[in-house]
Amino acid sequence: xxxxxxxxxxRCRTRIECKANNFTQCQCSSIHLNLNEVQFVSERFEGCLxxxxxxxxxxxxxxxxxxxxxxS
Numbered sequence: 001x002x003x004x005x006x007x008x009x010x011r012c013r014t015r016i017e018c019k020a021n022n023f024t025q026c027q028c029s030s031i032h033l034n035l036n037e038v039q040f041v042s043e044r045f046e047g048c049l050x051x052x053x054x055x056x057x058x059x060x061x062x063x064x065x066x067x068x069x070x071x072s
Contacts (some may be wrong), residue, residue, distance in 0.1 A: 010047035011057075018048050027051045037061050040070070 004019045019026035031054040033041065040061040041054065049057070064070035 007048055009050040009053055010045045011049050011053040014050050014052070016048065016050045020048075028054060031055055031058065033058060 004017050004021070006015055007018045008014065009016055016027060028049065028051055031051050033054065037058050041049070041057050044057070061070065
């Protein structure tokens with residue numbers, strides 16, 4: 001039995017165990033985002049995202065920046 005809430009990733013709908021009350025143990029804390037990347041993600045999503053989606057969004061942001069297609 002889990003001690004944390006089971007939620008769906010807002011982007012891909014994968015079921016994840018949210019550990020917001022123990023952030024250092026949450027799967028999303030394994031993805032390191034800088035301030036600009038956090039802003040990019042938060043402009044698109046309000047809820048929790050799985051580590052896989054955060055990784056994909058980080059790469060999407062970097063690609064947009066490299067191509068000059070995103071003004072931060």
